Amino acid sequence: MRSTPRTEAFPAHTPAAAQIFTTVLSHGPLTRSDMAARAGLSAAAVTKAVRPLIEAGYLVEEAGDEARPALGRPANSVRVDGGRALFIGVKVTGDEIIAVLTDLCCRIRVARHVPLPAREPQPVLTAVADLVHELLAEADGFGVQVQGIGVAVSGDVDRAAGEVRLSPFLEWRDLPLAELVEMTTGLPVTVDNDVRALTVAEQWFGAGVGLSDFAVVTVGAGIGCGLVVHGKVVSGAHGVAGEIGHVVIDPTGPLCHCGNRGCAEAIAADPAIVAAVRDATGLPVADAAQALELARRGDPGAREVYARAGDAIGRAIATVANLMGPERVIISGEGLAAYDLFAEQIRDAFAASAFGTAARCDLLTRPLLFDEWARGAAATAIQSFIGGPPHGTG
């Protein structure tokens, strides 16, 4: 067996250095003066923060002399060398494990997935370890160390403690997951809730870059929501936040597994849509793909179900916007495959329900590939590696 790889420490020991690095990471190549302006620091501080990062190879000077203003000394851009470090992100769902190998810029290099052998912690841990070791072998091919692992699980996760408090899908309780995976891999492990992990990825590498207040809404098997307020991901006082799936849209609507009627999730999540399409058409629709095909073919009953789902999603998003006033809401999730069927309803319902200036909030859709969840997990690992504020500033 391979000797346990030793990870190195990220050479940003001052807050300013971490801030500078994340600024470059998120905002692409930047000149030193740009960094100073964006980070609110002096030029001198930037020089001092950048040097050790360049020496350690995390930042590199960029030759790109594109379109400079013809006068004065040309500015030297600096960018993150994505290839300097690798990370592994793992997402454990109810029926499979997805893992990706990413670089420091969170670009996916390799993706793998295997079916979940069973739901008990032990077989899942073994499967995760196997998958991680596969990716570590791949990483050897790049000649670069893997510096950390992120694991994303749905449910109540305490990132700081590295524990899964409660995962209904997997039926886990108070499992010290970070410690367990660290033992089998020898690498630092960050455990976080899946939606929060996806939100971190958007905040650092996606459509949330530079925003201090935004939300990520995921539509799929469930309906989730990650929130960033004051530049930090919201975790809630009791470890749970963003439960948009249980915002009640219609108190006379279908029964939800939470016991109430007409939750967003009971109207617009995949299982609810499948059930509603079956009801509306009388056809033996088995899964979301079949429901989608039926609607695409023009079945009026199925189309109506999707329209209602879109309306529910739009209302739920408006509720979030009314309460927190985000600058942008990023809509994502497997359910977006049906986006053409309910886009209009989402926007209409949002516009009708958003109050006052909350309506100025920008709605953005972002198709979610199957490995995106795992990429979110990798983003949390990158965040931990850089060691900025836990759930760091945008």
Place this chain on the structure above:
Amino acid sequence: MRSTPRTEAFPAHTPAAAQIFTTVLSHGPLTRSDMAARAGLSAAAVTKAVRPLIEAGYLVEEAGDEARPALGRPANSVRVDGGRALFIGVKVTGDEIIAVLTDLCCRIRVARHVPLPAREPQPVLTAVADLVHELLAEADGFGVQVQGIGVAVSGDVDRAAGEVRLSPFLEWRDLPLAELVEMTTGLPVTVDNDVRALTVAEQWFGAGVGLSDFAVVTVGAGIGCGLVVHGKVVSGAHGVAGEIGHVVIDPTGPLCHCGNRGCAEAIAADPAIVAAVRDATGLPVADAAQALELARRGDPGAREVYARAGDAIGRAIATVANLMGPERVIISGEGLAAYDLFAEQIRDAFAASAFGTAARCDLLTRPLLFDEWARGAAATAIQSFIGGPPHGTG
């Protein structure tokens, strides 16, 4: 006319000093070691931060040797000298102006109110200036300077800019209120949204002390909500947040002025209750007091209206709890006069609609006196005076 009083600068020029002071302000008398522990600073830093504050008279040693542990040198408690500085808080409602004179601990010394002469900015400004000058005269009697004025207005207010962007009740738009009041009073003025101001008061002087995530829900002429997330009051990217009043509770419910049906405000705010009681009983009920009396006397129609209102409020609070996961929700507002009529419904609806650990959130009611809104405004003035982070840390 009195010569314009000069205000002094608060002698806390380092972040640590401001943090220490607000810690003592919120957590009552503290020994130096307590401060160090709470603020996460070294004992030495505390000593250095405290000295200038004592020399300037803002902090005083307290002789209180209560219950000390019989061993070792007794600890010296330090507390804020509330009488060291005075502040004025002004709340402008749709039909009156309420002003209070408070001390540095936000204890009300004098309260005044006058009817609103008209809604145009000019007469309101004159009335505010008159009221402020009355309170300044009172302050002379205490022999202490007034160090700042806070003004609270409902609607979209940009505190940093000191502008009222839009106040529907008063029909104001883009009014540089802080600047205008500063001109007539010569004192520093802080302008903020009324619910946010009340939230600041709870955060620094009330039931939100020490909590990094909580919400304040106000029930009365409207239904509002102030949020504190990550220790800071949420203002929203577009200046508006906490619009809990327009969370839809029942899409088939009564029409709301926002254009939708069944908003919390259209069910549980005072005007909605009055209208519903009138409908239910056929009696010419004119205002909330009459509706309340009717229900207290046992009229079943009226009682049912209050029960429905309580249910709506409970559901709305659950929505907030599900989304943000606050540690506590403080329920307040004039509407609480009817608390006995809907307390049970609020709690039941909350318990039924709160999902998972969000239900652990603590519901607290806090009776709201008529001058509490103005006190909130004073709290914002105190906050600005101390100059901690804008919408400072808990």
Place this chain on the structure above:
DNA sequence: TTGATTCTTTTCCGCCGTCAATGAAAGAAA
């Protein structure tokens, strides 16, 4: 070559907060 302009680095300095040692105020033990 000199100058103008702009970006970057260097050098110096101030400031803040920690560390470690010292001092202070009690009660307990001798």
Place this chain on the structure above:
DNA sequence: TTTCTTTCATTGACGGCGGAAAAGAATCAA
């Protein structure tokens, strides 16, 4: 009474971080 122990508070030295200002570097224009 004296000394010890314990805990709280203060002092002074130290180190680190970030800013200001001046010097250096790279380019084009005259």
